[in-house]
Amino acid sequence: MKKLYAIIFVTLFSQTAFAVQTIKANVNGMVCAFCAQGIEKKMRALSQTKDVYVNLKQRVVAIELKDGQTLSNDTVKDLIKDAGYEITSIEITEHPVAHIKAELEKK
């Protein structure tokens, strides 16, 4: 019985700690891939980043974090500002970048 509790505890804990975390930001002014590459390069340079997705049509940048990593909204806003753009909204989602990409490309 103790073993069962331990397994349940470990399973729950690991799911909580390592749930996928993706920061999804809406960005104004992002009209050209050549110019927007700065956003992708700056995001990929972070040690917390697992994957980055940029969608020019929907003006979305999604940053999927590595397991157990966090990244503040302010850091993301500052990096996007350094790349020359402005964030209009930001949210945290549990969907991986691949899911967000599939959803946005359907539109």
Place this chain on the structure above:
Amino acid sequence: MQSTTYKQLLPVLFLTTALQLLSFQATAGPMGFKDSFMAMGDFSNNWQELFVNYAITPRDAFGVSATYMRSDDKNKTRTLEEITYTRLLKRWNLPNSQANLWFLGGVGALQGEDEQIGKDNEFDKVMFTPGIQFDYETTRVYLAATHRLYRANDINHDFSSVRAGFSFYETDYDKTQPWFILEARNMNGLSDKTEITPMLRLINKSFFVEAGVNNSREPRFNFMYIF
């Protein structure tokens, strides 16, 4: 002679100072993002330019540039090596578009040669090149206007250009997007006519190239690369 030089340079210095004072805010066309290098090249028979700059902030970049200019009749040639400064004076980040106002400027060494019957005239001068550029872009439309002074004592090769274009279709971020761009430009004192060049532009997230043939049936090639 010296007072003439100062009088000629005064408007240039005034313009440079005024534009810098006007630049209250902004963030990066002619420069990349913060901590990036941008290399640019513009090649035609009468105008060849290589330019590299480094963005020290999201809106300021310093660089070096080498330019070769030649008159239509091939009698005048100029080479210019400059230290350049680029500043994003103002950026408008809109939901489906972006507009920018830029200051472009440089100071450098000009070497010139004017071929004349009986005797060629060779000279070395200091050249100042302040200018402004405005551009507006969506994922389908591009507009830009540039005016840049190229001034030295008794020399005026001011450069003006207007560009307009459209993309053939929208693409994903990691795909290459083709554009049609039409440019009209003039180099004062080197050409009496306006050079018109239709170009095909290809933009990818890692490269930017343009190629066309101007109204004198001469080839033109431009590129930009950020690293």
